[in-house]
Amino acid sequence: MKLVEPPFTSVASLIPAVRACGCVHARVSAPEVAVPAAGGELHLLVEGHWRAWRGDAPLACGPGDLLAVPAGAPVRLLSTHRRRGVRYWIRLGAGVSDDLLAELADAPPLSRAHSLATLFALLLAEHRQPQPDSASYLQALFPALLFAIRREQQRAREGAVAPGQLRVSAWARRVMGLLGEQMGAPEVGLMAVAEQLGLGERELRGRFLAEVGYTPAQ
Numbered sequence: 001m002k003l004v005e006p007p008f009t010s011v012a013s014l015i016p017a018v019r020a021c022g023c024v025h026a027r028v029s030a031p032e033v034a035v036p037a038a039g040g041e042l043h044l045l046v047e048g049h050w051r052a053w054r055g056d057a058p059l060a061c062g063p064g065d066l067l068a069v070p071a072g073a074p075v076r077l078l079s080t081h082r083r084r085g086v087r088y089w090i091r092l093g094a095g096v097s098d099d100l101l102a103e104l105a106d107a108p109p110l111s112r113a114h115s116l117a118t119l120f121a122l123l124l125a126e127h128r129q130p131q132p133d134s135a136s137y138l139q140a141l142f143p144a145l146l147f148a149i150r151r152e153q154q155r156a157r158e159g160a161v162a163p164g165q166l167r168v169s170a171w172a173r174r175v176m177g178l179l180g181e182q183m184g185a186p187e188v189g190l191m192a193v194a195e196q197l198g199l200g201e202r203e204l205r206g207r208f209l210a211e212v213g214y215t216p217a218q
Helices: 098-105 116-128 134-158 170-180 186-197 201-212
Strands: 002-004 018-026 032-034 040-047 050-054 057-061 066-070 075-079 085-092
Touching (some): 040 098, 040 116, 066 075, 085 116, 098 134, 170 201
Antiparallel strands (some): 002 018, 018 085, 032 075, 050 075
């Protein structure tokens, strides 16, 4: 079952750089393919966990991750969580930040870019209910969004690690180690790990998810 909020397709009159934008609420469903005809798209994952494919390459994505889709580069997106998945999307016109789209598309998804959600939401809200000064407001807001993406991209580069490594705290590494010792009985293992750490199961799951981006079971 998929719940899709109607996209906004007449935004070019407000700001020519943005051809369309919208918000998708989805549950587990068949993968959809995003293939922008020109320019490209930006997809910010807000809630739930998603699996994406660029060609045959799978990508695991979570809240705060940003996916770039240049023209002619199909990406399949599948909401994999039992709860709904929510993502914002923006379609850009040809020639608008093509270099940025190309850089983002050649790299892993920009992770933990939660600060971008507010800017995306402001863009969507303004397109939903335009005001007399919306065009001027969006002309200032859109460059701010691109600047914020550049800043997050730079932070990701500075914090880059070798492929296969995770940037996690000593606490999260300890949880992973303890869970690894309980692989034969994961549910019992989670209870045992929580007890060793002096936490409840729910608290352990929540803290681990917030820090690593995945639940202990995942």
